[in-house]
Amino acid sequence: MSSSSTPAASHPPLASDVDLLRLDHQVCFSLHAASRAFGGVYRDALKDLGLTYPQYLVMLVLWEHGPQPVKVIGERLRLDSGTLSPLLKRLEVAGLVARERSAEDERSVTVRLTEEGLDLRERALPVPLKILSATGLSVEEVLSLQRLLGRITTSLDQAH
Amino acid sequence: MSSSSTPAASHPPLASDVDLLRLDHQVCFSLHAASRAFGGVYRDALKDLGLTYPQYLVMLVLWEHGPQPVKVIGERLRLDSGTLSPLLKRLEVAGLVARERSAEDERSVTVRLTEEGLDLRERALPVPLKILSATGLSVEEVLSLQRLLGRITTSLDQAH
DNA sequence: CACAACTAAATTGTGCGCAACTCAATGATG
DNA sequence: CATCATTGAGTTGCGCACAATTTAGTTGTG
Numbered sequence: 002m003s004s005s006s007t008p009a010a011s012h013p014p015l016a017s018d019v020d021l022l023r024l025d026h027q028v029c030f031s032l033h034a035a036s037r038a039f040g041g042v043y044r045d046a047l048k049d050l051g052l053t054y055p056q057y058l059v060m061l062v063l064w065e066h067g068p069q070p071v072k073v074i075g076e077r078l079r080l081d082s083g084t085l086s087p088l089l090k091r092l093e094v095a096g097l098v099a100r101e102r103s104a105e106d107e108r109s110v111t112v113r114l115t116e117e118g119l120d121l122r123e124r125a126l127p128v129p130l131k132i133l134s135a136t137g138l139s140v141e142e143v144l145s146l147q148r149l150l151g152r153i154t155t156s157l158d159q160a161h
Numbered sequence: 162m163s164s165s166s167t168p169a170a171s172h173p174p175l176a177s178d179v180d181l182l183r184l185d186h187q188v189c190f191s192l193h194a195a196s197r198a199f200g201g202v203y204r205d206a207l208k209d210l211g212l213t214y215p216q217y218l219v220m221l222v223l224w225e226h227g228p229q230p231v232k233v234i235g236e237r238l239r240l241d242s243g244t245l246s247p248l249l250k251r252l253e254v255a256g257l258v259a260r261e262r263s264a265e266d267e268r269s270v271t272v273r274l275t276e277e278g279l280d281l282r283e284r285a286l287p288v289p290l291k292i293l294s295a296t297g298l299s300v301e302e303v304l305s306l307q308r309l310l311g312r313i314t315t316s317l318d319q320a321h
Numbered sequence: 322c323a324c325a326a327c328t329a330a331a332t333t334g335t336g337c338g339c340a341a342c343t344c345a346a347t348g349a350t351g
Numbered sequence: 352c353a354t355c356a357t358t359g360a361g362t363t364g365c366g367c368a369c370a371a372t373t374t375a376g377t378t379g380t381g
Contacts, residue, residue, distance in 0.1 A: 028303055029199060029292070030218060031310040034239055036196035037368075038317035039189060044369090045321060055337060058190060072359060079194055082360050084338055090361095091336085108346050108359040132189070137316030142309070143188055149306060150195040156297030157198035161205060197338075204339090215367060232329060242330050244368055251366085268329040268376045 042135045046128045050121060055084075056092060057125070060114075063098065064122050068113035070103065097121060202295045206288045210281060215244075216252060217285070220274075223258065224282050228273035230263065257281060 043054040052060065055078075062077050063069070075085055089112060092098045097118035103109040133143065203214040212220065215238075222237050223229070235245055249272060252258045257278035263269040293303065 027307055029203065029214070030238070031307045031314070032192075032196055032199055033214075033218070035310040035314045035317070036192055037239070038314040038321070039192055040368080041321040042317050043189065053336065054189070054193075058193070070359080071361095075359095078190070079197070080337095081339070083340075083362080086361050088337075106347075106359080110360065135317055135320035136313050138313065146309060146313075147187055147191045149302070150191040153296050153298065153306075154191070154195045154198040157195075157202050157295055160295035161198070161201040200338080213366065230329080231331095235329095240367090241369070243332080243370080246331050248367075266329080266377075270330065 039132075042132060043128075046131045050124055050128075051095060055080075056088060057128075059085075059088065059092065060097070060118070060121065060125070063112065063114050063118070064125075068111055070109045070111055071100075072109065074112060092118075199292075202292060203288075206291045210284055210288075211255060212281075215240075216248060217288075219245075219248065219252065220257070220278070220281065220285070223272065223274050223278070224285075228271050230269045230271055231260075232269065234272060252278075 040054050043057065047054065047057055050057075058078055059074060062074055066073075066077075071082060071085055071089065075081055089098060089100060093100060096115055098112050099115055100110050100112050103111050133140070136143065138146070200214050203217065207214065207217055210217075218238055219234060222234055226233075226237075231242060231245055231249065235241055249258060249260060253260060256275055258272050259275055260270050260272050263271050293300070296303065298306070
């Protein structure tokens with residue numbers, strides 16, 4: 002928010018606005034593109050399991066932390082009920098999870114894995130290595146990428 | 162499986178399957194989360210312009226390269242007609258672009274900016290700096306992130 | 322010339338992401 | 352105790368991503 006008291010503020014270009022537009026284009030595009038490229042590889046790797054990429058994320062959370070309310074899943078994945086409700090319904094229809102109202106708090110719905118959902122974990126074990134090798138990165142590079150992305154996400158979330 | 166490793170531990174621990182599942186979770190999640198966090202900040206920055214994030218990408222391409230066929234836009238952004246056709250229709254309704262069939266090749270549709278679309282560039286100039294500062298990164302870090310993401314995307318696209 | 326193969330857009334259908342809203346249960350306040 | 356604000360899920364609506372299909376125009380081959 003710059004104070005522009007003058008109507009036709011002549012603003013001397015810094016690194017040239019055009020360059021910044023280009024840089025911006027490339028930053029947002031490269032992240033966008035990488036995210037979608039991951040999506041494509043996950044789609045292949047998860048086809049056998051009958052899972053989409055976000056559904057796989059939910060399953061990972063359930064495999065790792067066990068039964069938990071929708072709210073907690075949403076916090077872990079930063080997804081709201083508008084996304085999770087229909088997604089969980091699909092997982093339920095697929096027979097992988099069960100949902101039941103909590104006894105203490107009738108507003109809360111606890112999501113738990115079914116036998117089938119638990120069993121799916123075995124078949125999901127080869128997935129991470131497939132993805133890792135598809136990236137062409139070393140484990141160290143992946144970890145540093147993670148850290149960088151984490152920093153960015155934190156900053157962006159604060160700005161938002 | 163590999164959980165019977167000896168605690169001799171003169172070497173760095175190799176990732177167990179469980180660790181790989183966790184790592185995978187974190188990698189895909191952090192990229193997914195970062196992409197969505199960017200989306201949120203762009204949403205704010207572009208609200209005044211009446212553009213969504215992908216629409217902004219299309220406008221950037223048009224601002225930079227001028228009139229071009231849908232196919233070329235798709236190649237630059239790695240988007241297919243299933244995404245671009247309705248998106249371009251919305252930009253057309255908004256009065257920012259015009260579409261016309263090419264004379265030489267009747268299959269091709271050339272997209273060009275309207276006066277209004279060209280003028281919008283001025284108002285878009287502040288956006289990149291807003292985004293850059295929201296990331297909390299230096300220009301150098303952004304550039305190296307871009308290179309890394311580019312490498313990943315290339316690898317992933319080849320695997321796909 | 323006729324016909325098959327190919328190409329560019331558009332369309333259809335499914336799922337995700339998110340804002341805005343509804344609804345029921347809970348908690349807080351007077 | 353009655354009322355109001357808050358909370359957790361769910362629903363609706365819009366836009367994007369992508370696979371699969373359709374349509375129309377182009378190119379290649381006999």
